[in-house]
Amino acid sequence: MGEIILHHYDTSPFSEKVRLMLGIKGLAWRSVIQPVIMPKPDLTPLTGGYRRIPVMQIGADIYCDSQVILAEIERRHPTPPVVRGADWAVNLWADRLWFQATVVVIFAEMGDAVPKEFIADREKLSGRPFDTGAMKAAAPFMRQQWRAYAAWLEDGLKQDDFLGGKTPSLADVAAWMNVWWLSGASPTIADELMAGLDRTRAWRDRVRAIGHGKRSDMTPAEAVKVATASEPTSDVACDPGDPSGVKKGDRVVVQADDYGRDPVEGVLVGLSRDRISLAREVGEIDVSHVHFPRAGYVLAKR
Ligand SMILES: N[C@@H](CCC(=O)N[C@@H](CS)C(=O)NCC(=O)O)C(=O)O
Structure with missing residues (x-):
């Protein structure tokens, strides 16, 4: 529990950013190899439809997009500091x-x-x-x-x-x-x-x-089991003054603004200047929190 699970594939450039970040921080992590093309039956149930790679999972917290993944690694493992200035x-x-x-x-x-x-x-x-x-x-x-x-x-x-x-x-x-x-x-x-x-x-x-830190393999099925057996632990809050007018508890849809725009639906549990967090209930996974960056994603009420 609490392990960093990276859903990726070796030739993925956006995943390489995350692998390098894990190397800089000297972290141990679990590698789950996902397909290069659709379908991705062990990934999309976790994300609610988001198909791009990389995705980071920590228990029942799912981080979509390298931007929010890198930010979360920096938040959980601040030493050595990596994010600076602009x-x-x-x-x-x-x-x-x-x-x-x-x-x-x-x-x-x-x-x-x-x-x-x-x-x-x-x-x-x-x-x-x-x-x-x-x-x-x-x-x-x-x-x-x-x-x-x-x-x-x-x-x-x-x-x-x-x-x-x-x-x-x-x-x-x-x-x-x-x-x-x-x-x-x-x-x-x-x-x-x-x-x-x-x-x-x-x-x-x-x-x-x-290098890439300490990598060890995990099967996609094991990763789904981890999500099923966990509760989301992310410490999320909604900014009540957010100019979007979207509020905690609203049913919302999030989608990328460039490509891979598959919509992800859920209940808003977290909203800040740089992050959107949704709660989702899917099948055997009771509740998961799915996190997206704010920049590059569209958030709308359903
Ligand atoms: N903005 C996303 C872009 C991710 C992206 O484009 N990833 C590529 C792989 S490197 C992808 O998902 N391609 C389609 C796929 O693998 O299904 C991020 O920063 O994570």
Whole structure:
């Protein structure tokens, strides 16, 4: 009980942010491998429909999206401190703008090698065509963007070993996802785009050396059992003055504002500037609390 359970898969870049965070904090955690495409029968019953990866589970508390996952790890394990200054804004830039450039650069290169089932799944996820031909056409521009973003790291590393100073910060974690993914999927292009960015390449080695903490496997069925046998323990409160007008006890729907917009319904139990928490009752799981970040999610009354 109380263990950190990470629902992820090894090739998932957003999960890599969380794995690195667990490494920086030196934490032990349980790894539950979920499918890369739908269906995810051992995940969506826990989340209430949210299908994206990663999802963190601690007992009957379910954290959807790397943003709220990283925030919760920082809250429960404040040492060493990782979140600094305007880090959350850097995190959203790396998650959206930089990530979209990385997607185009990688899938343009893979072209016809991308499996059909994967393409069909991602078209459903995004509601748009997954067109590797169009990505090929956009790749020269996106490669330039990618390098321009990496050059910001180079500038940010002038004084210290990490973007956050002498020790890694959330800015390092956020940027790492893109450098890690491209370096693994397409090492030649990564080398090309980081040519002359020597501090960034040295930083890549330093970050890689941090590792992922202490990982041990758990089956998806075991994770569901943990949720069934637990009560939510999160300490949540609703800000009565929240400008949305949504109040504790309201029946609400939460959905992502970008892709993977599957709606999750529940009763509002927590609302703050940066977090939405719902109570849900599903089948054998009496009550779970499902947590989402505020930025990037739409909250509405049912
Ligand atoms: N904003 C989300 C984005 C997560 C995301 O896009 N994850 C990818 C995998 S890295 C995903 O869920 N892809 C579809 C899937 O795996 O089903 C987060 O920060 O966690």
